[in-house]
Amino acid sequence: MSLKELSARTKVLAARARDGVAQPDELAGSTFTVSNVGSFGIEAFTPVLNIPEVAILGVGTIVLKPVSTKNGVEFIDHIGLSLTMDHQAVDGADAARFLRALIDRIASLDRLLIRMGSNGTV
Template identity: 60%
Template sequence: SKEARRLNTACQEETILPDELNGGTFTVSNLGTMGIESFTPILNIPQVAILGVCNISLKPIMKDNEIQFIPHIGLSLTFDHRAIDGVPAAKFLQELNMVIANFDLKQVKLQ
């Protein structure tokens, strides 16, 4: 939507107003663009969760008795245990992992 693009631009240009950041329940913090491989984001109270997105790197795996390299992205979820239990939070990360692992760029429609 136009509003989402406007807010994204305002964040990138550091012109977003504090009132425009209020009322959220979930934050995504992307330090991957800065080459960060791992971090633990701090919860923005009163929000219930924040997802930290790390950089994409090549991870060695063993497959068919050979070392192969696959793309790997680190994710870190910090959440308020008063609102979310550990098991549903872990299931969310599992589902997100599955979506990312099976992502097909050909299905994305760029505008």
């Protein structure tokens, strides 16, 4: 399955789940969940693991946070991420490395989008 196909199927399944019409077999067999409550204005939360999954990532809303820089105070986008995992299946250090890699990729994406500007080219 291509990334484009996966994205399309995920959107359909998420809509079915939100509408309460997803069937149990459509929601079974997963090992990882992403729970996004950012649209409700929640900055951070601790998601509860769905047994028998091994991990769940909680995603909060994006807020501006003040950061001290050499030029004074700047406001940057901040997103709350929280990873809950089953320590019987995932080593805590591996989970921390995963979360760090995710944060780095999100920051890289942000820098790429800034470089792209409004015309969509780098």
